[in-house]
Amino acid sequence: MTEPYLEIDGIRREFGPVVAVEAVRLTIQRGEFMTFLGPSGSGKSTTLYILAGLDVPTAGDIRLEGRSLLSTPPQHRQIGMVFQRYTLFPHLTVAENVAFPLVVRRRPRAEIDAKVKAMLRLVRLEGFEDRKPAQMSGGQQQRVALARALVYDPPVLLMDEPLSALDKKLREEIQFEIRRIHQETGVTILYVTHDQEEALRLSDRIAVFSKGVIDQVGTGEELYAHPTTRFVAGFIGDSDFLTATVTAAEKGRADLKLGDDVIVRGVPIHGDPGRPGAKASLMLRPERIDVATAPSSAVDGDRAALPATVEDITFLGASIHLAARTAWGEAVAVRLPYGHPAAAGLARGQSIGLGFEPAAAHCFL
Amino acid sequence: MLLQFDRLGWWRWVLVGITGLTVVYLLMPILFIAALSFGASQWLIFPPPAWTTRWYGELFADPRWLESAWVSFVIACVVAVLSVVIGLAAAYGLVRGTFRGREALKAFFLTPMILPVVILAVALYALFLRVGLNGTTTGFVIAHLVVALPFAVLTITSALEGFDKAIEDAAILCGASPLEAVVRVTLPGIAHGLFSAAVFSFLASWDEVVLAIFMASPTLQTLPVKIWATLRQDLTPVIAAASTLLIGLTILLMLLVAVIRRGTRS
Numbered sequence: 001m002t003e004p005y006l007e008i009d010g011i012r013r014e015f016g017p018v019v020a021v022e023a024v025r026l027t028i029q030r031g032e033f034m035t036f037l038g039p040s041g042s043g044k045s046t047t048l049y050i051l052a053g054l055d056v057p058t059a060g061d062i063r064l065e066g067r068s069l070l071s072t073p074p075q076h077r078q079i080g081m082v083f084q085r086y087t088l089f090p091h092l093t094v095a096e097n098v099a100f101p102l103v104v105r106r107r108p109r110a111e112i113d114a115k116v117k118a119m120l121r122l123v124r125l126e127g128f129e130d131r132k133p134a135q136m137s138g139g140q141q142q143r144v145a146l147a148r149a150l151v152y153d154p155p156v157l158l159m160d161e162p163l164s165a166l167d168k169k170l171r172e173e174i175q176f177e178i179r180r181i182h183q184e185t186g187v188t189i190l191y192v193t194h195d196q197e198e199a200l201r202l203s204d205r206i207a208v209f210s211k212g213v214i215d216q217v218g219t220g221e222e223l224y225a226h227p228t229t230r231f232v233a234g235f236i237g238d239s240d241f242l243t244a245t246v247t248a249a250e251k252g253r254a255d256l257k258l259g260d261d262v263i264v265r266g267v268p269i270h271g272d273p274g275r276p277g278a279k280a281s282l283m284l285r286p287e288r289i290d291v292a293t294a295p296s297s298a299v300d301g302d303r304a305a306l307p308a309t310v311e312d313i314t315f316l317g318a319s320i321h322l323a324a325r326t327a328w329g330e331a332v333a334v335r336l337p338y339g340h341p342a343a344a345g346l347a348r349g350q351s352i353g354l355g356f357e358p359a360a361a362h363c364f365l
Numbered sequence: 366m367l368l369q370f371d372r373l374g375w376w377r378w379v380l381v382g383i384t385g386l387t388v389v390y391l392l393m394p395i396l397f398i399a400a401l402s403f404g405a406s407q408w409l410i411f412p413p414p415a416w417t418t419r420w421y422g423e424l425f426a427d428p429r430w431l432e433s434a435w436v437s438f439v440i441a442c443v444v445a446v447l448s449v450v451i452g453l454a455a456a457y458g459l460v461r462g463t464f465r466g467r468e469a470l471k472a473f474f475l476t477p478m479i480l481p482v483v484i485l486a487v488a489l490y491a492l493f494l495r496v497g498l499n500g501t502t503t504g505f506v507i508a509h510l511v512v513a514l515p516f517a518v519l520t521i522t523s524a525l526e527g528f529d530k531a532i533e534d535a536a537i538l539c540g541a542s543p544l545e546a547v548v549r550v551t552l553p554g555i556a557h558g559l560f561s562a563a564v565f566s567f568l569a570s571w572d573e574v575v576l577a578i579f580m581a582s583p584t585l586q587t588l589p590v591k592i593w594a595t596l597r598q599d600l601t602p603v604i605a606a607a608s609t610l611l612i613g614l615t616i617l618l619m620l621l622v623a624v625i626r627r628g629t630r631s
């Protein structure tokens with residue numbers, strides 16, 4: 001690890017009785033693309049606004065290269081920001097919008113012209129200099145906003161759901177541009193979204209927000225493969241949750257009882273099980289469940305198997321979705337790749353066995 | 366749309382008829398007075414037996430008419446400027462403030478609109494007697510500001526509500542001080558609202574007569590007061606000419622507002 005660049009040190013923000021941000025702690029490296037991912041109202045925007053200086057934390061500190069930013073007013077923080085809503089200055093042209101930060105800084109005309117030109121090239125909007133914001137599409141406006149936020153070389157760029165108002169195709173196109181711009185400029189980016197696909201596509205690391213705290217930070221793959229909370233497991237990727245009882249636990253692994261008599265051994269466990277008999281939930285990824293056409297609760301080698309029946313089968317092109325129900329009545333979604341041998345002979349009402357590797361499952365308390 | 370005009374059949378001719386009648390009803394007095402101002406009859410006979418611009422000649426030949434028109438104009442201009450400045454400050458507090466009782470305060474700012482003007486006039490007259498403001502330009506301005514301000518507060522408040530604060534925030538993050546952000550970004554963004562507020566405030570003062578009658582002195586009269594005073598002495602078509610000019614400027618300004626509104630929308 002290199003030394004921390006941007007540190008969010010236990011910030012808290014209360015709005016009267018509402019605690020918008022409870023205790024957010026996070027360290028960001030220079031040049032990193034960090035995404036805040038979380039459901040609506042989890043405190044992502046509030047955290048970003050505090051970093052920008054548009055809001056003040058009730059407690060905690062933020063530091064850039066070791067120096068606290070809290071006493072610096074927003075206009076002097078040199079932090080760029082792109083908002084969710086369109087915030088171009090309506091009475092100025094595209095070129096004047098991008099030039100605004102430099103005009104405010106009283107830079108010489110020649111430098112302003114050169115930088116505005118370079119920025120519009122970066123966001124691929126050459127030739128739009130004299131348009132007014134109202135004459136631009138939403139995607140173009142956000143690209144101008146991006147150019148305006150980057151024109152004065154801010155060390156940190158904040159983006160609060162900049163693409164949420166755009167349609168899917170345009171969104172993907174601009175995501176690609178943002179990635180390219182991140183690589184070309186090397187700017188440190190903090191990006192907010194509640195779209196997990198967008199987060200996975202863009203970020204070096206993702207911080208998953210839930211109810212005003214960060215549940216887990218890691219690369220997309222880490223969060224997917226090793227979620228540490230039930231919330232993260234449910235938020236990143238698809239997941240099945242089954243109720244279970246802990247029968248034994250040691251060294252981060254647990255033996256679980258499902259239904260009346262199915263025992264699954266050696267599931268990675270998150271949280272303290274306390275004494276045996278604690279209620280827990282077993283998390284499985286739908287694409288890591290295998291289907292055996294003979295019902296079985298026997299343990300076959302290292303694999304566990306749950307007896308179930310098929311309730312519905314949906315063909316989705318590259319994959320086949322199976323809605324199954326365990327013998328004790330819990331719903332399980334299964335995703336089989338197209339062409340999987342087990343998928344061929346399946347019919348509704350059929351008894352099957354759901355096989356999975358306990359080590360790849362997770363137990364949350 | 367639930368009610369589509371094109372699908373109404375013959376009902377739509379009823380609507381057209383009602384609209385037409387309303388327009389005629391509203392325009393009648395104006396057309397009537399304009400016609401009389403060009404009529405040759407000394408006794409304001411309608412329809413005029415012949416046409417003339419004689420009354421306008423008399424109007425412009427009389428320095429007292431011109432003087433009162435000038436007084437009206439100056440007072441209305443000062444009122445317009447002050448009203449926009451004060452209205453902007455009030456609107457900022459009402460829209461961007463987070464203090465309690467904003468709605469109540471907003472309603473309070475509009476009370477001069479519903480309060481009978483004559484009551485306001487009596488109250489101001491009594492007050493100005495004490496401080497010696499009756500018959501002064503300052504007195505006129507203060508009195509007219511009371512009736513003009515609600516228009517400015519209302520217009521600027523709605524313009525400011527329609528202007529996303531995030532745009533101002535963006536300007537600040539671009540490096541502008543809060544004041545600079547307001548001057549360079551917010552004010553240009555609500556310019557049409559400021560302009561409308563100025564025009565409405567101007568007009569609120571320009572054709573105001575009740576307060577003006579109380580404030581006026583023999584040496585300081587606004588145009589509406591002069592019209593009223595002349596009317597009580599003798600009925601001359603010059604009054605019609607003066608009224609037509611008063612209405613003319615009003616209509617001109619309203620057209621200007623409409624044109625500018627249209628310009629900012631497209």
Ligand SMILES: Nc1ncnc2c1ncn2[C@@H]1O[C@H](COP(=O)(O)OP(=O)(O)OP(=O)(O)O)[C@@H](O)[C@H]1O
Pocket residue numbers: 015018019020021038039040041042043044045046047194
């Ligand atoms: N100015 C405010 N006054 C009162 N409560 C607020 C204010 N701003 C935010 N909150 C509350 O704080 C919580 C977190 O809000 P925040 O905007 O940070 O969420 P978010 O994660 O950005 O959500 P979204 O995805 O909907 O944008 C919410 O419950 C919200 O209602």
Ligand SMILES: [Mg+2]
Pocket residue numbers: 044045046160
């Ligand atoms: Mg938000």
